[in-house]
Amino acid sequence: MRTPLALALMFGLPFALTTHSAAQENDKSEAAYIRSMELKWTDSYRQRQVAMLASLLADDFVITIEDGSTYSKTGYISHSAEPGVHVEVAEMSDLKVRMHGNTAVVTGAYHERGDSNGKPYEYHDRLTDVWMKVGGKWQVVASHYSVPVK
Numbered sequence: 001m002r003t004p005l006a007l008a009l010m011f012g013l014p015f016a017l018t019t020h021s022a023a024q025e026n027d028k029s030e031a032a033y034i035r036s037m038e039l040k041w042t043d044s045y046r047q048r049q050v051a052m053l054a055s056l057l058a059d060d061f062v063i064t065i066e067d068g069s070t071y072s073k074t075g076y077i078s079h080s081a082e083p084g085v086h087v088e089v090a091e092m093s094d095l096k097v098r099m100h101g102n103t104a105v106v107t108g109a110y111h112e113r114g115d116s117n118g119k120p121y122e123y124h125d126r127l128t129d130v131w132m133k134v135g136g137k138w139q140v141v142a143s144h145y146s147v148p149v150k
Contacts, residue, residue: 046090
């Protein structure tokens with residue numbers, strides 16, 4: 001009885017560890033990709049690249065902003081393309097990506113400065129973004145921004 005168990009452990013354990021290690025490396029690679037896509041999203045927003053925004057957001061995307069309002073993909077893109085809004089600074093920091101299979105949860109800080117219809121504005125937010133990989137393509141399905149308590 002002990003010999004088969006010992007053999008199973010001797011040969012099975014290295015395989016299990018190798019498989020676990022490969023999965024961790026894949027998660028790190030996917031997390032790095034998601035981080036790069038977050039930065040691409042922010043840059044596309046700042047530069048009003050509507051086509052790029054549309055490709056990054058899932059059709060059922062929803063965003064909740066600081067005042068509790070929610071917008072669909074169409075609403076968010078329409079807001080992003082408003083001619084009266086000029087975004088000077090859009091930057092992210094403290095990004096953390098947590099992988100859960102075909103879902104990634106990103107948390108971090110966001111800073112935006114610009115002018116809206118000639119009036120200056122500045123935001124300092126915390127964010128949570130949820131990305132899903134469907135059909136081999138990563139897209140944002142949900143986003144939430146809130147103002148941290150000082």
